[in-house]
Amino acid sequence: MLCTSDENGKFMNELDIADKILGLLIGGHDTASSACTFVVKYLAEIPEIYEGVYKEQMEIAKSKANGELLNWDDIQKMKYSWNVACEVLRVASPLQGAFREAIVDFMFNGFYIPKGWKLYWSADSTHKNPEFFPEPNKFDPSRFEGSGPTPCTFVPFGGGPRICPGKEYARLEILVFMHHLVKRFKWEKVIxxxxIVVDPMPVPAKGLPVKLYPHKP
Ligand code: HEM
Structure with missing residues (x-):
């Protein structure tokens, strides 16, 4: 970005560069940390879901030699844990939505949208639509079993040409986090x-203090 000019030879100005760096830092860090926070929250609140994740992760942990690192095949085995993480991304979408600009005039649901208008697409309200997610406020990772939700209804990473390029990295980050956490600890919420406050990502208002209980050796 710093070394590349546009087709007219113009380089990015400093403000735009700062804007991109901030976008990458916030988009790449705060999103995944919000997701990991809600994994901790829901695993504390629903013991049977903690147990399911624990069982799956311990099977993987036991298959490894002492000190051996997780590898790609291990990540592929974390199916239940990923269903839990997806349910977290559904109920507490780190990015609540984003903006688009209409490039042509069009009609939607009886509304005329003129070219140039800014539109907000909302991941959060799509994820809470009972037509696609019955009992939307219920935390239920089984929604992601089999072929999972209807296409384009589960959009924590957006969709189309501007879909999140960090999506697979985020998956890895969240699963590795879950593995190491449940392998060592059980925990309970202090408050x-x-x-939950949304600013601009959902976070527990007091930082989600927890009491950690290490597993007995
Ligand atoms: C759970 C974690 C994450 C979530 C929920 C998430 C969500 C999203 C969403 C919804 C968009 C699309 C915004 C739009 O359509 O305008 C997006 C774009 C983007 N994300 Fe992520 N993201 C996550 C992790 C990451 C990570 C780890 C990185 C980088 C290391 C990253 C980098 C980006 C970038 C650079 C864009 C802009 C892409 C573009 O405009 O073409 N994201 N992300």
């Missing part, structure tokens, strides 16, 4: 009814 049972802690509020």
């Amino acid at each position: 049972v009814d802690e509020k």
